[in-house]
Amino acid sequence: xxxxxxxxxxxxxxxxxxxxxxxxxxxxxxxxxxxxxxx
Numbered sequence: 001x002x003x004x005x006x007x008x009x010x011x012x013x014x015x016x017x018x019x020x021x022x023x024x025x026x027x028x029x030x031x032x033x034x035x036x037x038x039x
Contacts, residue, residue: 001030008034 004027005016014037016030024030 001025001027004030012038014038 001021001024005021005024008014008030009016012034014034016024016033016037020033024033
């Protein structure tokens with residue numbers, strides 16, 4: 001999951017806090033976080 005988060009941060013210009021990363025159990029969770037962070 002760490003690789004997914006790092007790639008998403010670089011690609012979409014969002015910062016996902018380390019404490020939030022531990023809550024992201026699936027790629028779908030990461031996608032939802034990124035979509036909401038981009039709003």
